[in-house]
Amino acid sequence: MSEIGKYARTLAIQEGWLCLDFANTAEWHASDQPSEQLESYTELVEWAQGRGLLRPDEAEGLLRLAGQRAEQATAVLGKAIDLRETIYRIFSAHAQGQPGAPADLDELNRSLAAGAEHFRIVPGQTGYVWDWQAAEGALDPMLWAVARSAAELLTSEDLARVGQCADDRGCGWLFLDSSRNHSRRWCFMENCGNRAKARSHYERKHKEFE
Numbered sequence: 001m002s003e004i005g006k007y008a009r010t011l012a013i014q015e016g017w018l019c020l021d022f023a024n025t026a027e028w029h030a031s032d033q034p035s036e037q038l039e040s041y042t043e044l045v046e047w048a049q050g051r052g053l054l055r056p057d058e059a060e061g062l063l064r065l066a067g068q069r070a071e072q073a074t075a076v077l078g079k080a081i082d083l084r085e086t087i088y089r090i091f092s093a094h095a096q097g098q099p100g101a102p103a104d105l106d107e108l109n110r111s112l113a114a115g116a117e118h119f120r121i122v123p124g125q126t127g128y129v130w131d132w133q134a135a136e137g138a139l140d141p142m143l144w145a146v147a148r149s150a151a152e153l154l155t156s157e158d159l160a161r162v163g164q165c166a167d168d169r170g171c172g173w174l175f176l177d178s179s180r181n182h183s184r185r186w187c188f189m190e191n192c193g194n195r196a197k198a199r200s201h202y203e204r205k206h207k208e209f210e
């Protein structure tokens with residue numbers, strides 16, 4: 001694997017909080033009818049490639065293999081969604097000041113254990129970096145990285161900055177609040193934030209005329 005590949009993969013795991021990005025692959029996640037963004041194994045691979053977890057040739061290899069093992073690929077997609085929901089519940093709970101449910105932590109720990117044997121330390125450009133070596137025929141290497149990212153965020157100082165969109169329609173988007181006084185309330189001001197503002201403006205106006 002090239003040096004650049006290792007670096008990109010490491011960045012994706014350690015700096016971008018891959019786990020939050022993955023948790024947000026269902027939109028309107030806190031509503032009764034979330035909108036699924038991962039509807040096929042191909043979409044899961046595309047997501048991982050887009051985040052620098054897979055090089056194009058690795059992504060191609062996985063898709064080829066998935067074509068030969070459709071049933072296994074569907075099972076991996078199911079596993080991915082289960083892991084995503086587990087991670088989503090843990091961080092949503094944390095954003096509300098609650099601990100993660102023991103069953104969810106057990107599930108995350110199982111995913112971590114499944115990925116642990118594949119991770120290794122390799123020399124990087126300066127010092128050492130994380131890399132992994134996928135077992136021949138494994139269709140789920142992106143999930144090891146997601147589980148690892150969740151574990152790292154849960155044990156990092158950034159955990160205090162994990163927030164969830166306050167939108168009352170059930171946006172549910174998880175984010176890292178980098179505002180100085182931890183005051184971020186919405187996923188993006190352009191969507192949920194402006195809507196909330198417009199509504200309170202409307203409500204105020206409405207009251208004035210009552």
Ligand SMILES: [Zn+2]
Binds near residue numbers: 167171187191192193
């Ligand atoms: Zn939102």
